[in-house]
Amino acid sequence: xxxxxxxxxxxxxxxxxxxxxxxxFATLLAKGPLARTELAxxxxxxxxxxxxxxxxxxxxxxxxxxxxVESNGGRPRTLIEFDRTSITIAVVGVRANRVWAQLVxxxxxxxxxxxxxxxxxxxxxxxxxxxxxxxxxxKLPPSRVVLALPGVVGRDGSATLAPAFGxxxxxxxxxxxxxxxxxxxxxxxxxxLIALGERQxxxxxxxxxxxxxHIEEGIGATIVIGARVLDGSSRSAGEIGFLPYGPGSxxxxxxxxxxxxxxxxxxxxxxxxxxxxxxxxxPIADLCSRTDAPAVALLHEAVSAWAYAAVVCVCVxxxxxxxxxxxxxxxxxxxxxxxxxxVLTGVPSPTDVKFAxxxxxxxxxxxxxxxxxxxxxxxxxxxSAAPSRGELQR
Numbered sequence: 001x002x003x004x005x006x007x008x009x010x011x012x013x014x015x016x017x018x019x020x021x022x023x024x025f026a027t028l029l030a031k032g033p034l035a036r037t038e039l040a041x042x043x044x045x046x047x048x049x050x051x052x053x054x055x056x057x058x059x060x061x062x063x064x065x066x067x068x069v070e071s072n073g074g075r076p077r078t079l080i081e082f083d084r085t086s087i088t089i090a091v092v093g094v095r096a097n098r099v100w101a102q103l104v105x106x107x108x109x110x111x112x113x114x115x116x117x118x119x120x121x122x123x124x125x126x127x128x129x130x131x132x133x134x135x136x137x138x139k140l141p142p143s144r145v146v147l148a149l150p151g152v153v154g155r156d157g158s159a160t161l162a163p164a165f166g167x168x169x170x171x172x173x174x175x176x177x178x179x180x181x182x183x184x185x186x187x188x189x190x191x192x193l194i195a196l197g198e199r200q201x202x203x204x205x206x207x208x209x210x211x212x213x214h215i216e217e218g219i220g221a222t223i224v225i226g227a228r229v230l231d232g233s234s235r236s237a238g239e240i241g242f243l244p245y246g247p248g249s250x251x252x253x254x255x256x257x258x259x260x261x262x263x264x265x266x267x268x269x270x271x272x273x274x275x276x277x278x279x280x281x282x283p284i285a286d287l288c289s290r291t292d293a294p295a296v297a298l299l300h301e302a303v304s305a306w307a308y309a310a311v312v313c314v315c316v317x318x319x320x321x322x323x324x325x326x327x328x329x330x331x332x333x334x335x336x337x338x339x340x341x342x343v344l345t346g347v348p349s350p351t352d353v354k355f356a357x358x359x360x361x362x363x364x365x366x367x368x369x370x371x372x373x374x375x376x377x378x379x380x381x382x383x384s385a386a387p388s389r390g391e392l393q394r
Contacts, residue, residue, distance in 0.1 A: 018380075020045060024053050025062070025082065026375035033066045033081035054080060061086050062382075085109075087382045088140050090131055090183075091367040093148035093190060094118055094164040096217075101130040103138055106372065108201070108365040112138060123165045128180040135181070143381040145183050146367040147173065148190040150218060152236045159187070161239070184381050186370060190214075191238065192229050193366030194325055194356070195222035200365045202323075202358040209320045211313045212356070213240070215306065216326040219259045223317050230317070240309045262305040264327045270298055284330040303335060307342035314347040325356035 023043050028034065031042065040050045057063045064083045068076040084106035092101045099118035103111040114134045118126045127147070135141050151162025159165050159173055168176065178185040195212040198204040204212070208227040214220050221238040223230040230237050241259025260266050264283055271278045271287065274294040279286040287299050310322045322343060331339065340353045356362060371378050 018376075020049060021053055021057070022376040022379055024050060025057070025379050028063060028080065028082040029372060029375055033079040035069070035077035035079055037077065039080075060383075086140075087378065088138065088142045089367060089371055090134055090142040090145045091148065091364055092127055092131060092145060093363065094123075094127075094150070099126050099130045101127075101134045102364060103134050103142060104364050104368065106368050108197075108361065108368045110361075110364065111140075118164070120164055121167055124168055124171075124176055124180065128177060131177075131181045131183075135183075142183060143384075144371055144378065145177065145181060145185045146193075146370060147177065147185060147187045148193050148363050148367070149173070149187055150190050150220075152234075152239070153187050153189060154235055161236075184377070188367070188370055189220070189222070189238075190363060191220040191222045191325075193370065194362045195224055195229065195323075195366065196369040197358055197362030197365030197367075198323055198325065198356050199224060199227070200369045202362055202365070203354040203356050204321055204323055207321045209318070210323060211310070211317060211319045211321075212323045212325055213306065213309055213313070213328070214326040215262070215324070215328045216264055218255070219263050219309070221309065221313055223313065223319070225317065225319075240312070243309060243312060245305060245308060258305070258309070262302060262309075267298065267302050271295070274298060282327075282330055284327045285332070288330070288332040288335050299335060300338070303331075303339045304342060307339055307346060310343045310353070311346035314343075314349065314351050318349055319351060321352040321354060323354050323356055325362070329355050329359075331355075 024039060024045070027039060027042050034042070036047060036050050036054060039054070040047045043050065054063060062083060063080050065078055066081050067079050069079060070076055088103050088105050088111060090101055090103055092099065097118050098115055100113065100115045102113040105111060112134060114130050116126060116130050116133070131145055149159060149162055150164065152160045154160070156172060159169055162169070165173060174185040174187045191212060191214045194214055195204070195210070198212060199207060199210060204210045208224070210224045212222045219241045221240045223238055239256070241256035241263070243256070243258040245258045245261070261270070267287065268278050268283050271283070276290065276295055287295055290296070306324065306328065313319070314322060324339070336355065343353050358365060
């Protein structure tokens, strides 16, 4: 569900140097802190090549010395690590009629944030205005933009099932936004970012096979297998909002019958039909607090529906863990217990059931995890964003 705008590669001697710089950069990202001798062994480059590139990376502000370790009979070895505060990215998303943009470093530490009105009739104008405002006041401007999109992003960067950007569904979002903000842009499904973030630093930390089921204005799932997001042939894997559920629900609708009934908005609508106006600030918690029979019945029906979606995913992908995120985290303990029991009763193989722990921060961690999978592109973006670091490109 992602699309990455890539810059053309250099040629000749510059290309060879860039390959070496990128290899050392990526190795430090993945395995640091390391000594120069360890970097040489891992990359296969000569110690003198590694020393020269490390010198340039340090001068450009990308790496730092973090200490020394004893060596076997020789001088102590100096340990070097990539400085994750030396690069920033802008993460952008839409919530109701507001667009938000947040500046983070590669530790996913929030540096600054902007929130503005959002008009779905002019989504590019409003989204890029938020990015521009964030960039203008940043001490270290972003090297890349990650747009968190509630929808399906095709391999060419086109978006479908994305109400917030429906007015520009005919354009390649990554290209269109990049042309306006003069930065490379990655467009990624928002639930994918949540899943990657929870795997990086939350309820899925260290788990390579997991499924995240996200309930909010819509319902979506992300399937992670072998630490990689399963996209599917058209990058629409995980669109569980279209699951058939109950009599007469097998027909296709614009949103999907399952999503229309069992998203947070769908549950609010059903509550109104049963005589309850749930608290719009936290409707799921409000529903859990009610003790009358219609409210209790609706809660149990919602839990059963969410459990059904989880069981379907487990039957097909056999994940180690299922994580419920979004408004599902507002279930009280009895409702959480009921949901877990209904999932475990229905699945054919053992699985853990957890609830997301990072909240909105999951998208920030997920955005960082996404850009770090393309270390070469990230370094190239950082060099372009800060011409004073351009010595590394020569």
